[in-house]
Amino acid sequence: MSHLGRAFLAPGTLSTPAGASIQVPCGRTDRTGRTAGQSSGAFHSAMAGAVAASALVALQKLGLRSSSGVQRRAFSAAKSLRHQPLKQRASLTGRMAATVLAPPGELLGVAPDEKYNVPAGVREKLGKDLLLNPKHPLGILWRTVQDYFEEQDPNCKFFDTEKPVVNTVDCFDKLRVPPEHPSRSPSDTYYVNKDYVLRTHTSAHQCQFLSQYPKITSFLCAGDVYRRDEIDASHYPAFHQCEGVRLFDAEKVSREEVLEDLKKTLEGLAAHLFQLKTGEDTMRWLDEYFPFTEPSLELEIFYQDDWMEVLGCGVIHHDVLRNAGLDPAKVHGWAFGLGLERLAMVLFGIPDIRLFWSEDPRFSEQFAPESFAEKTRFKPFSKYPPVLKDISMWIPESFADNDLFEMIRDEGGDQVEKVDLMDDFTHPKTGKRSKMFRVTWRDMSRTLTNEEVNAKHETVLERLVKELEVELR
Known part of the structure; x- marks a missing residue:
């Protein structure tokens, strides 16, 4: 399952490892169970402008219509981290945090400590509430998913105002993610302090909602999630997930029936979103692995001449149910998760993930609450020329690699379009390893000058030497 569609689910009191707790505003729910929230304010003024190539061609080049590439990456962290000792990575990232980040007095009620590594550009995304804007593509898609589940299950509850700062027990431990797992490294995750992180998936809330059974038997949770990642048109440190759970009385409904209900419901969701007929010619199920479900599956659809991943799902693991205070002999169920940006890029033809945070009216005024029904497609506007800089x-x-990407993002923000690895070389005699990256700078509202890019590029080089201890070539 791709990193934009990973994981599974949802509010209230967050328990710390020591047993203490902090109250988390959950929002009030109306008679349908939907969590009420304030309307979204202005979009983050990250960028404006656009892209010249057609949205369809751009998406195909990004692999967003294929089950290969970025969409097939495992639940674990980026490949560049998998073969490195976790302690080394944590130590290095800790030096970066101490050098370049100025922590606030507290972040959403949680006090930072020496492990804090949340850059200002990521902090600015907190509280933007894009999902609550009915005219934003993400808000439109979230409403569309809710419409489907309201029709399928009148008892389904909806939550979309949960606090994005969660403790590591809820984000990792209760979901069977072991302490040594690379996804827990500061090279992958934004830490507020040693016990609290910016949620890496909305599954961080899952056990909290599961524990409310039988008051809640099914729910959807959506929100902004945060991960350090590579830089290109389909990856961003802040994105949105929608996840769902349905629970059953284990004494009345068999495990096989749970799996059958999962497939029927989620095939129906895919058909609803992409206007498809269910069947072997349009949909297929693949075996997968997620630590919080067993068995785990991935749903792909045949869409515009290629197979495309839509979501990951599975039967909730017995350990997760126990961690929520439930007895697997008495209750079981299924869960799924999907990435909203990735699907919105396909459905609305949006070729660059940075656009979702744009305040530019040339983007925002193209969409309305009726955009899904009317099949609105994004109309590109002029694309400004790039400035290319190499780092060897x-x-x-x-x-x-993620430490480099985060450093470049910290200096360039949304003016950095992508970073490509051009060369990876190990010297046959010395064993020293060299990498060369190409950074594409492109503002979405104006033309960048070589002078202003050079200044930021030089700052990146200085920081690389000082903080990541590289030797420039």
């Missing part, structure tokens, strides 16, 4: 360096064993 000898790297230490502790080097992680």
